[in-house]
Amino acid sequence: MRNFISSIITVCILCGVALSPSCGSTENNTETTAAASGETTTTAAEDAYQHPDVDYEGAEFRILNLEALWDMFIHIDRAEINGEVLNDAVYNRNRKLEQQMNFVVNEITQPEDMAHADLISLATNSILAGDDMYDIMFLPVNTNLSIVTDGYLVDLNSLPQLNLDETWWDTEINKQITLHDKLYMASGAMNLMAYEGTWCLYFNENMIEDLQLELPYDLVREGNWTIDRLSEYAKAAASLNGDDSFAYKKDGSATWGIAAHSNAPQKFLFCAGESSVDFDENDDPVFNYGSERFYNVISKLAVLLSGDDGQTLEANTDDFNAELGGYLHVFSTGRSLFVTGEIKAAQTLRDMTDTFGIIPFPKYDESQEDYVTDLVLQLFYLTIPITNQRLDMTATIVEAMTHDSFTDVVPVYYEQTVEQKGLRNDESIEMLEIMRQTRTVDPGVVFGWTNTLNDTIRVKLFAGDANVASDIESAKTSIETNIDKFLEFLEE
DSSP states (O other): OHHHHHHHHHHHHHHOOOOOGGGOOOOOOOEEEEOTTSOEEEEOOOOOOOOOOOOOTTEEEEEEEESOBTTBOOOSOOSSOOSOHHHHHHHHHHHHHHHHHTEEEEEEEEOTTSOHHHHHHHHHHHHHTTOOOOSEEEEOGGGOTHHHHTTOBOOGGGOTTOOTTSTTBOHHHHHHTOBTTBOSOBOBTTSTHHHHTBEEEEEEHHHHHHTTOOOHHHHHHHTOOBHHHHHHHHHHHOBOTTOSSSSOOTTOOOBEEEEEOTTHHHHHHHHTTOOSEEEOTTSOEEEOOOOHHHHHHHHHHHHHHSOTTSSEEEOOSHHHHHHHOOHHHHHHTTSEEEEEEEGGGHHHHTTOSSOEEEEOOOBSSTTSOSOOBOBOTTOOEEEOBTTOSOHHHHHHHHHHHHHHIIIIIHHHHHHHHHEETTEEOHHHHHHHHHHHHHBOOOHHHHTTSSHHHHHHHHHHHHTTOOOOHHHHHHHHHHHHHHHHHHHHHHHO
């Protein structure tokens, strides 16, 4: 079984195979044959990347990062082999490259509890002082966009060593934040946060069987996993089971369709194909809310998320987390059919009694061409400060580490993510690859232009209120002004 799953992972990741017609087509450069033994053998196209023949004479490669973040694996380096497969894969990647290119990784970490705004300030102050302290910095850029607009970051598109259109980079994510051919932060396999911070739906396979429902994997493959189908499943799972209401009681018996993180409404909206900012014919960002389709999506979500009929429980308010065990607890104890969360939650859930599966968020309807997969709000992007005096070396090492992460670390990460009770869930690996191929971001969120409006919409949807037109109208001028200011910066 393990070898079979490893084969699936290798095919998916190295060759970018399109696993579902609903995900768009990708040219298949692999040959797969069924052997007489019943095993699957795969011959992958030769990896075109060649490690550069360079000698950096023992130079330090200095990386600014946090030491930890929301229980995610965000480490760029590990000090030693410890038997944990992901730790060891990262360690081995770095030591191999250090030997090949003669440099030393120095990951300079800040405390986990450092406020993100303070991390941006630390980076900014270093640049303003003219200190060449960091070669690269992993930063939550939307916390303070001025680090971009004040001209403190290198345009990554200006570095020829970075092959940003290659598979080991998150090409669709980076495309969405490239404006006027300039890219000041990028996402790729070097840092696993974009994998850990990928939003998904978990479902309880045992409950699916008890409710005599079709496993959602097939619906995803067929392109039929929609808000309406999710609502059907959520209604089937909702039951008071003797409780007097769907208000959560830790010792109660009620079950819900979905245990939802508080950020879930915006994720459902975005994954249904409604981005707050899109691009016009000149490739300029434009505010995008307010179409007829937008309001149709909002209407569906207001019904799904209101909680009146037990379809959804907002399960991570402060009081809920403090007193009732957290939103994942609702799911892990078998009291919700689905839970919204990031892929990193799989590690928390792996000890639950029931078997769980992983699928993408639903489309709006079957006419939506592709699934859309969102990321955490404050994703840490790769950036390079303008104080960097070794851009050639930096870009060369970044490219090599990103490539080798994709080939040597990500497959290990995939296996670890879906491991449950000694088994390997090959369907969930397939779903993970669908989500990897469809990961993207809303420029309005990344650049911080629409976050306040999105928060207003989030609160209303949980209240079952679809009347957001006045909120959009009130926010429109400010959003468009901030977009214009950013475009002015790009033109300077």
